[in-house]
Amino acid sequence: MARILITSAIPYINGIKHLGNLVGSQLPADLYARYNRMRGHEVMFICATDEHGTPAELAAAKAGKPVAEYCAEMHGIQAEIARGFRLSFDHFGRSSSERNHRLTQHMARKLGENGLIAEVVEKQVFSVADNRFLPDRYIEGTCPNCGYEKARGDQCENCTKQLDPTDLINPRSAVSGSTELEVRETKHLYLRQRTLKEKLGEWIDSKTDWPVLTTSIAKKWLNDGEGLQDRGITRDLSWGVPAQFEGAPWTGMEGKVFYVWFDAPIEYIAGTAEWADANGLDDTAWERWWRTDKGADDVTYVQFMGKDNVPFHTLSFPATIIGSEEPWKLVDYIKSFNYLNYDGGQFSTSQGRGVFMDQALSILPADYWRWWLLSHAPENSDSEFTWENFQASVNKDLADVLGNFVSRVTKFCRSKFGEVIPEGGQTDERAATLVEELETRVRAYEGHMEAMEIRKAAGELRAIWVAGNEYLQSAAPWAVFKDDPERAAAMVRLGLNLVRLYAVLSEPFIPDASARMLAAMGTEDRTWPGAIAEALAALPAGHAFETPEVLFRKIADEEREDWQGRFAGVRT
């Protein structure tokens, strides 16, 4: 039994995430966690909300609420939606937790003691009306290059020219529109990543099995231009982890907080501590997942994230861990994803374009989305959601191939033998052929799941479902029944056992349907199949079952057209 630590990139607090966010981190992480639990491994699966930073403060202000209250509320909403999608976190924490405050400050202090923090005085734009320093992109003005009037301080989206906020003509605050802007001096702490460049480079080079997407982004940041740069890890904000605390080896940081990207990954650790707290366990319970001096030596740590998160997980966070010179567990494998696009364009939170997690669940149950998203996960390149494709995949794969298989087996048995696994008869060579095929396919499925080849795993699982229909078609128990009911009984017994086997194999993808299939078969036996022949004998003759309601309903053309129109425009 292995011990596997899994973290999903933590979703930002300001609003409900769309399906692209879901499929880029939380959903594949959940798939992997569920699979490993099914295989009997000890799994710790942690996620949280990422609650600090300028956008959170602005979103709270817009909602007319204190930021702490706003975040608490949004955390509750996101947690509820995560449950709706059956995301099986062992704990869904908060980066604003007391645990994360303490651990973030601890890390900063260690880094300071190890000479890895520099104090830097720099100039930043301050908005008097907003009473806050503005990040570059929150300053708008006319582009000096192309004349576009809504250019941002970091870059003009019209001509793509890189800008400095002071380049802008008629600069104004993107928050309030105020033009009362001043350049002020402010002191910040910098993490001296340059010092760690060599160690980080060696570490990345040792990860030869990581996805190209992951290592190429890391290497680019490490080696491009002047190489890895030191990075500011504090901000002039009020909501966050205070950068000044008892024993901190620096002064003059009053009223400043750590940068959200400094404290967010630390929340993976703090979130595990929150898990221990929530379950009444002491520190040793979470430290055995994270401290290699306290039992985490045999842990395999896998992170899931969208490609935009990669630099922070390959460089900044490891710099924090390595720089602390404490025995924290470093990540073993990073699975990164490209983006999911929506019907020819991008999902857009600001424009309300695309399907958001709450809307998705209001239309169809979680399994429908889980299946489509996972079987189309953007592993190698950006992929695209279209309603036609969604409808076709769900109807064919879930309703016709799997759902109808369960339906035809159970209903045939009910009408000929009653709702009990029938006895008697022998299976023939067709059954042997099926067992042989499943043996190969199940092992291939396991291989893909272990390698986190999600689309390939989905394809293999589907082929396993199809094999059941092929068997029934060639065995034709409905014809055999007419003059040899016992032989038909053996075929049906096999078919009903296939339903149980499919429930077990499919659990990571479609947990609700899996549970319904097991319930219908009247069993709680979720044993992962070793030898297929044995697994197909789990339900003995005489065992009672129930004929389930339709497992997956089909999506009608009119529904699809309705949804297509509903999610094209601006969210109301």
Next chain:
RNA sequence: GGGCCUGUAGCUCAAUGGUUAGAGCAGGGCGCUCAUAACGCCUUGGUUGGGGGUUCGAGUCCCUCCGGGCCUACCA
């Protein structure tokens, strides 16, 4: 501007430099009737974005052009 990824059948995607480029869906034909008009079998369909090169051999490696995407360090 720079870096990386990407372009394969109508659609979504596969193919350690090695037979005749494969699947699923859609399309066509046949079969079956247990089942959610479902299932099974057979089948049409490709100058692998264009051009050049390396190689006994290129979807794959190199150059170039065209198209799409991401990142580019103060959004997260």
